[in-house]
Amino acid sequence: MPKRVDHAQRRAHIADALVRVAARDGLHAVTMRAVAAEAGMSLNLVQYYFDTKAQLMHAALQHLEQQSHERWSAQLESLDDPGSARACLEALVDEALPVDADSHTFQLVWTSYAVLAMTDPELAEQPFIEGPNRLERQLTSILATAQAAGEIAAYLDVSAEAARLLSLGHGVGISVLVGQRSAAQARYLMRYHLSRLFNDPTPPEAPGQHLTAVS
Amino acid sequence: MPKRVDHAQRRAHIADALVRVAARDGLHAVTMRAVAAEAGMSLNLVQYYFDTKAQLMHAALQHLEQQSHERWSAQLESLDDPGSARACLEALVDEALPVDADSHTFQLVWTSYAVLAMTDPELAEQPFIEGPNRLERQLTSILATAQAAGEIAAYLDVSAEAARLLSLGHGVGISVLVGQRSAAQARYLMRYHLSRLFNDPTPPEAPGQHLTAVS
DNA sequence: ACTTTCATAGTACCCCTGTACTGTAAAAGC
DNA sequence: GCTTTTACAGTACAGGGGTACTATGAAAGT
Known part of the structure; x- marks a missing residue:
């Protein structure tokens, strides 16, 4: 049932999978196939959303940075006395x-x-x-x-x-x-x-x- | 002229080559062939002195540690007022x-x-x-x-x-x-x-x- | 209704990597 | 002097890696 899909969300899902693999097995163990398996999709889909591995790696890094930034902002705003x-x-x-x-x-x-x-x-x-x-x-x-x-x-x-x-x-x-x-x-x-x-x-x-x- | 060779020295030479490769291209770029090339010897010689890559990696780490320890000791002894x-x-x-x-x-x-x-x-x-x-x-x-x-x-x-x-x-x-x-x-x-x-x-x-x- | 596009799958290719196997000349042992 | 060991070279093999190619249903456009 191939409906229209939110690419940004898919990319985030894949980037998350990459981060999980890297955290568990190390960044050297991050391979297209490992990320695909962790994300629960086929190898080709990963390549469909990221043309090359370098792009995937870069995107995951940006994803990480953004998440960290959001956590830090949230932590700041949750302070009693800012x-x-x-x-x-x-x-x-x-x-x-x-x-x-x-x-x-x-x-x-x-x-x-x-x-x-x-x-x-x-x-x-x-x-x-x-x-x-x-x-x-x-x-x-x-x-x-x-x-x-x-x-x-x-x-x-x-x-x-x-x-x-x-x-x-x-x-x-x-x-x-x-x-x-x-x-x-x-x-x-x-x-x-x-x-x-x-x-x-x-x-x-x-x-x-x-x-x-x-x- | 295959004379008798000092194995410890050869191992140190190879470990040094590994460190140079890792420093230049990253530890992920350390491969048996790259180390051999950097050490100026054939691939087989590296495997002759280190049965497996894991052993080589481990030996290079110990080599690094020892060198650091020696540098630190020397620095300590060169102090004017210990x-x-x-x-x-x-x-x-x-x-x-x-x-x-x-x-x-x-x-x-x-x-x-x-x-x-x-x-x-x-x-x-x-x-x-x-x-x-x-x-x-x-x-x-x-x-x-x-x-x-x-x-x-x-x-x-x-x-x-x-x-x-x-x-x-x-x-x-x-x-x-x-x-x-x-x-x-x-x-x-x-x-x-x-x-x-x-x-x-x-x-x-x-x-x-x-x-x-x-x- | 027909065509185009999209999201997905499968597969195949080529290169690199670790490792194993075979060969060989020179020293050493007896 | 012959055999064994040592230090090396070359090559081959199997697996895994990124990447490219082809196929295929389902939605969307008109």
Whole structure:
């Protein structure tokens, strides 16, 4: 019953399948046939909606980026006090860390793409440079207003603090993904960082024993 | 002239070739034939020294780890004042960041392996969990003595500080590898972090303009 | 009603990859 | 001096990968 079909929706469905395969088996295991099987369609249909594998890969990356952007926006709008920098940053931490299955998947696949981009400059430009830069600027302005309000010390370099926060989040996320740290330990680390940023004398409650999963 | 040959040296030569290929074209481009060509030998020789590709990959990873360990040890011993925690940490930063071609290569390939390990638990255990944990413990003890000497504030969680330093370094390194930040900007960020850790009121000299490469 | 277009299926092709098999000259062992 | 081992080369094979080609019902247009 071949009715008229929404191409955008079909493409999103396929991109989702790709992300699931990549999260489960790794980005190197993403093949046209594997994506087709995961999406529950024939190999040819995947090629019908994406002429080439490179296009599919690129589309899935954009799909990922957009989803992440939407999650981040939603998280921001769900804040009780949108003006509180502290609450905003804690929301960022909760969203950026691979604490639930969704963000775990996102972080893993995103990082896989990032590694791919390291040796494929054409892939890198838009998502991995402009995207983070935009986030960093956004964060910098949040920190600047917090600094103006006296929430964080005046001698801090807000631009550096924004970069530090994002890079630290990325690094901690990776340590979780490889299994070095648990999500709870990562959360503690990031909250500890925030407590240092806001010059909070009492650190957050500690997680189970140590900061590394295995002794 | 088939004389008796040092197998360990041959294996190291091949592993080096693998690392070069991975650094140039990505770990996904590492194939038996590509490694053989890069090493200047026939395909069969590579298989002669490594029965299977999995063994080769594993050996190259161990090779990388050992090299990194040696570089780190050498850097530590070349310090003027081995007791100075600040100098030690700055040495760590200089070695961990992809500032020169060697550490750029190392960081890139290492991260590629790390991503591989995220979906291949068998690969992860030894190098990506035990290795970082060891480094983290080492750092923790350095920080603890610095704390006892009053160089860093008493209320800091040295274990968390060690983890923060390493994860931040990793995250910043990745931002350099994808081309978001320059090596100089990364250096500034890490020195800024150290100045915060040691409660240094004057931040290090700023790099060119902003912290991100492109506006 | 007839044609065109759309969404889908099946299949085939060619290249690349890991691996195995066979061969060979030079050193080493006895 | 003969045999065995060692370090290498060449080639072949089977599987999987992306991609292209052809076919086919069902809807839509006119």
